[in-house]
Amino acid sequence: MLACEGATLDYGSYRALSGVSVRVERGELVVMLGANGAGKSSLFLAISGLRRLRSGSIRLDGQELAGRKPSDIVAAGLVQCAEGRKLFPGMSVRKNLTLGGYVHRADPKGSEAILERVFGMFPILRDKQHDTAGSLSGGQQQMVAIGRALMGRPKVLLLDEPSLGLAPLVVKQVLEAVQAINREGTTVLLAEQNAFAALKIAHRAYVLENGRIVSEGSPETLLADDRIRKAYIGA
Amino acid sequence: MSLFVQQILNGLTLGSVYALVALGLTLVYGILHIPNFSHGALFTVGAYAAYVTAGQLGANYWVALGAAALVTALVAMLSERLVFSRLRDSPPLHDMIAAIGLLLFFEALIQAKFGAEFHRVAAPYPGIWQGLRQATGLVLPIQRALIIAGAVILMVALHLFLTRTVTGSTIVAMAQNREGASLVGIDLTRVSLLTFAISGALAAVAAVLFAPINLVSPGMGNLVILKAFVIIILGGMGSVPGAIAGGMIIGFAESFGAFYISTDLKDIMAFALLVVILSVRPQGLFPAPAR
Numbered sequence A: 001m002l003a004c005e006g007a008t009l010d011y012g013s014y015r016a017l018s019g020v021s022v023r024v025e026r027g028e029l030v031v032m033l034g035a036n037g038a039g040k041s042s043l044f045l046a047i048s049g050l051r052r053l054r055s056g057s058i059r060l061d062g063q064e065l066a067g068r069k070p071s072d073i074v075a076a077g078l079v080q081c082a083e084g085r086k087l088f089p090g091m092s093v094r095k096n097l098t099l100g101g102y103v104h105r106a107d108p109k110g111s112e113a114i115l116e117r118v119f120g121m122f123p124i125l126r127d128k129q130h131d132t133a134g135s136l137s138g139g140q141q142q143m144v145a146i147g148r149a150l151m152g153r154p155k156v157l158l159l160d161e162p163s164l165g166l167a168p169l170v171v172k173q174v175l176e177a178v179q180a181i182n183r184e185g186t187t188v189l190l191a192e193q194n195a196f197a198a199l200k201i202a203h204r205a206y207v208l209e210n211g212r213i214v215s216e217g218s219p220e221t222l223l224a225d226d227r228i229r230k231a232y233i234g235a
Numbered sequence B: 001m002s003l004f005v006q007q008i009l010n011g012l013t014l015g016s017v018y019a020l021v022a023l024g025l026t027l028v029y030g031i032l033h034i035p036n037f038s039h040g041a042l043f044t045v046g047a048y049a050a051y052v053t054a055g056q057l058g059a060n061y062w063v064a065l066g067a068a069a070l071v072t073a074l075v076a077m078l079s080e081r082l083v084f085s086r087l088r089d090s091p092p093l094h095d096m097i098a099a100i101g102l103l104l105f106f107e108a109l110i111q112a113k114f115g116a117e118f119h120r121v122a123a124p125y126p127g128i129w130q131g132l133r134q135a136t137g138l139v140l141p142i143q144r145a146l147i148i149a150g151a152v153i154l155m156v157a158l159h160l161f162l163t164r165t166v167t168g169s170t171i172v173a174m175a176q177n178r179e180g181a182s183l184v185g186i187d188l189t190r191v192s193l194l195t196f197a198i199s200g201a202l203a204a205v206a207a208v209l210f211a212p213i214n215l216v217s218p219g220m221g222n223l224v225i226l227k228a229f230v231i232i233i234l235g236g237m238g239s240v241p242g243a244i245a246g247g248m249i250i251g252f253a254e255s256f257g258a259f260y261i262s263t264d265l266k267d268i269m270a271f272a273l274l275v276v277i278l279s280v281r282p283q284g285l286f287p288a289p290a291r
């Protein structure tokens, strides 16, 4: 469904991605493991059209995304919940969520239904819908960010380190929500450093190191690999 | 007493004009981080557009006001397309240099076309204000009332637009988190064109409302834009309430300063206040939310 081939990206003279190829099939939950600075966010931002690739292609259902505007990419069904959440801090939770459905503004009924689904998934957001997003706790803000991405009606949802900086209990809750979203039919590509927790919910995983894919396989194979256990799980 | 009332009226009038100009400047700064010095030229372009439609073509004042807003919005959008959008990935200094360049370009262009001399835009309802002036002893009360009412209407309309409409929220979203806005599918190009159009129209309306009590000349925007920068620094760069409050503060300081201290010092008042307020509150009066 999402196929990235030979993606190469430079920041000035620094090569952040070199020839990265990744595939995510319809209905899959694929995890992208990688330490800080490996290039996960660069890859995700390139897929969403916020960074320009030097070379390579990104296809969604065969349709080329590289070089298109971020707004076109969202409209095509690829939505990202970015690292650091990137919410609108001064707007209410509800408005953040509504703006998530911006590309579907011609169908407010449909958006209303998804908003209900988001509130069902994260009931606390219904209680806090009139508070400003910036006033929420980190975990709640992450829920708003995920909810906002869902409002974009993704066929493929990219989640960039949704567990970053959250308490263990909240991490568990967030990852369970990600799994539930995937089970309801959304294809998911999830970037994580938290390998153990992420591999538990993954169908398949890639390992990114210094801008290259160094390993790929099922969670079982990766967990059985000593080198990966050492690098990402610390056991 | 009537002199005191006149100063309040003057302060409100000046404050309204400054606030309208500063609003456009702060919107563009808040969203695109461009210190748009050429905003002063938009003020001038607006005044000349009205001078041409009302003074030369003989149109009604209100028609001229609408035409000026439209023309200036187009000029602002054009400068976004031809200049600023091309500098989006350049260092911020380039935006500033380009903006100053544009300001000088427009000033020279207007001077070449209309000459360096002053022109007049006639006030609407001349009969009524003549009568009122004789009755109250206040100078041009109708035009001042129009300026104040016009500014209030536009500010309320802008506020409702930004907070109540989807299109307006795209502007606010872009200001609060640019990448976040792109990730929900808001198009930066559309928002930035819209923002420039609004800022141009606001500058033009301010200029045309002000023109009957202040002559029209090619350099008329220069002092206004400097003061508008003072206002948005005072109010907090990118803050809408800050631009309004800052505009009023400077307007009143000038009007009362000119009357109680010295008319010669009127134009220095804004800069003196800037130094005083920033030494107490370096973040400005209404710092914009962190981006």
Ligand SMILES: Nc1ncnc2c1ncn2[C@@H]1O[C@H](COP(=O)(O)OP(=O)(O)O)[C@@H](O)[C@H]1O
Residues within 6 Å of the ligand: A011, A014, A016, A034, A035, A036, A037, A038, A039, A040, A041, A042, A043
């Ligand atoms: N805008 C940027 N300019 C220059 N270098 C960057 C930029 N963004 C990221 N980098 C560098 O690219 C590398 C990959 O970063 P990133 O994609 O954020 O990794 P990850 O998300 O896996 O932590 C890092 O070395 C980082 O310092």
Ligand SMILES: [Mg+2]
Residues within 6 Å of the ligand: A040, A041, A042, A083, A160, A161
């Ligand atoms: Mg990252």
